[in-house]
Amino acid sequence: MSTRTLDRPVKQSTPRQRKRRIFWTGAAFASPWIIGFLAFTVYPFFGSLYYSFTSYDLFSAPKWIGLANYRAILSDPSFYKALSNTFYMAFIAMPIGLVASLLVALLLNLKVRGITFYRTLYYVPAVIPIVASAILWTWLLNPDYGLVNIVLRSVGLNDPAWLLDPNYTKPSLIMMGLWGSGAGALIFLAALQGIPQQYYEAASIDGAAWYRRIWHITLPGLSPILLFQFLMGLIGAMQIFTESFILGGGANSGTMGGPDQSLFFYAIYLYQNAFIYLKMGYASALAWILFVIVVLLTLVVLKTSARWVYYGGD
Amino acid sequence: MSKNIRFTRTTTFAMLAGASLLLASCSGGGNSGNGASEGGSASSPGASSPSASASAPESAAASPASASQASASPANASPQEKVTLSFWYGWTGPEGEAIEKLIKQFNDSHPNITVKGLSQSDYQKQLTAITGGNPPDIASQFGQNVAAWGTKGAMIPLDDYIAKDNVDLNDFIPGALVSSQYDGHTYALPIAMHFTMLFYNKKMLADAGYSAPPATMTELKEYAEKLSVVQKDGRLEVLGLWPGIDSYTFSQVYGGKFWDPDTKQVTPDDPGFKQAVQFSKDLWDKYGSENLDRFSASLGKYQSAQNPFFSGKYAMTIDGEWLPTFIKQFAPSLDYGIAPIPYSEDHPELKNAGNINTSVLYIPKGAKHPDASWEFIKWFTDKQQLVQFTAALGNLPTRASTLDDPSYDAVPGFKEFTDYAKSPNLKSFPSLPFFSEYSDALTKAVNDILRGKTTIDDGLAGVKKTIQPLVK
Incomplete structure (x- = not known):
């Protein structure tokens, strides 16, 4: 197209025309992404909003039922059960994981011999897909012959049934999460190295102990990244699915949600409604409620973050 | 513990649940995020016909008249030109191999139809394939899902085919057959059962x-x-x-x-x-x-x-x-x-x-060659194939006339089970959507x-x- 324009007898184009042409050329180049975004993100996004007001079983045409889905959800005990399990992961498991990654990052920031080896070592679990690591952990946590219990027994400690005991399933997930904390640690590590060294030097000269240096320099310096990690962790935890799906034995197992429904998470309930009960409308409404909850939580975190996030600068 | 109260599944599915986790969860996980919308993009084609006939208040099972609406398209008999059918089954490993063996026999004896098997143990995939308008031509399912899928129009009713080919439904073990039926329609045929x-x-x-x-x-x-x-x-x-x-x-x-x-x-x-x-x-x-x-x-x-x-x-x-x-x-x-x-x-x-549980075969809505698909299902549920299949898997057959087949003599414990299968008090959970x-x-x-x-x-x-x- 552009060559043709060049071959044409010279016709002065105004800067405005040129600007427009540049815009459309750029748009044409970006079009594969734009089309994909419209078709696979925007359309489903609003499509699910529409379906959330319908009764839709995937096969027959959706039937408009107004707010009935939302009303039903609010009086659905399974919704609350799923929500409380999910909140546990978001507000207990996720912060524990965050603190662990931070500690790992601090360790990996030490200047000791072979530190690159340790860094690699801690990052390796992050490369392993959740599915594989979940299966791996079911072996490790096997009550009888799992490595964890063998160790616990050998030092005379109580050996819980982990993934089979409703009281221990969520702590098991936390442990699995800790194992993968290298991924978060890597981001913290990058941020740690971005903190100017002279702050530490000045603090040392003033006689600040290591914990005061962490509290007064490291943490404020990390706070934007901490906020980012916290938000991403929160959003991720609200959508937790794979671990429970695998540990519960999959869609056709009849044991979805784990022992005594202790791993019955929001996304599991959503999946169940959509693909097992064929209640797409109900599932869409669930998805939108989750979306609103996540947006609200994010806003709250962002609003309060002004108090503890330090963006540097003078 | 819930495992112990819930349905005890087949060996098949017990093993399968473990073996197929990877597959099931990858796709399942992917679905869950925007699952609500996936079906939406392709909800239009022909969402009406089979379910319309299903909701008609007829009660005579498999009477030729009852399913006239559903048969509008598959009017003419066996296909003349060559067709290739895809068949998604939930079995894996040695059990999948047993199925493939049967598929080969079918292909060898049916020059016009080529069936291609695919071990696809993620049953939710069938949903997306059907709503996406590109379903397999034949698929396996759990009997307890038939009413839900059938009444919603995901399965092509088999009533006309059964009537046309005089399939003797009375030979099927009642507790097994009812799980494939709802409201007077037969949506699938049971190929194996468990109790x-x-x-x-x-x-x-x-x-x-x-x-x-x-x-x-x-x-x-x-x-x-x-x-x-x-x-x-x-x-x-x-x-x-x-x-x-x-x-x-x-x-x-x-x-x-x-x-x-x-x-x-x-x-x-x-x-x-x-x-x-x-x-x-x-x-x-x-x-x-x-x-x-x-x-x-x-x-x-x-x-x-x-x-x-x-x-x-x-x-x-x-x-x-x-x-x-x-x-x-x-x-x-x-x-x-x-x-x-x-x-x-x-x-x-x-x-x-x-209490009987079954595995069934059905023709998904939107299958391109339903006549040929039926040909395969009919062949598969014939006595001989049924015996070969169930004996290979160590599952129970669903036809009364096969219970005493000598092929089962080699399967341990089958004498007790095939005898028990004749009991009139074997029921199944009511077929409900x-x-x-x-x-x-x-x-x-x-x-x-x-x-x-x-x-x-x-x-x-x-x-x-x-x-x-x-x-x-």
């Missing part, structure tokens, strides 16, 4: 002074208690019988119904089912959740030599026709017997009760009842309250 019986450790029974397995529920309870070994602190060493018994099977023992077709009411509060739950509850409370949980956590893997029944941790167990094959493999020296499910003295007429919801609600309720979070009456009333609104 449970009582397995008992002969030596342990003899040591306790019993020469025969328990015949009645009273005896079952007495045996279960006497055979259990409990330490002073309540810790369990041996259980006579795991108390979380399959409440569907035992509901049949007490004549429990889950559905009243006349009043269109779900009846989780049916006295028969209540009695079954009560039986479980009495046994459960004798040991308590804590001891049972600790005990069950110590138990070995189902499919191994440490299976609690194989290793003498259970003196008795309620299990399916696949168990003898496992025993032969993992615990060949185990001295065991297979006995009928005990009957209740109040219902001697319900002796030899049981909201089976999954109902069954999940029951599982949850029974779990809460056993664990003392609710009473039997409240728990089952809760199920009714949740499920009854789903009745259309």
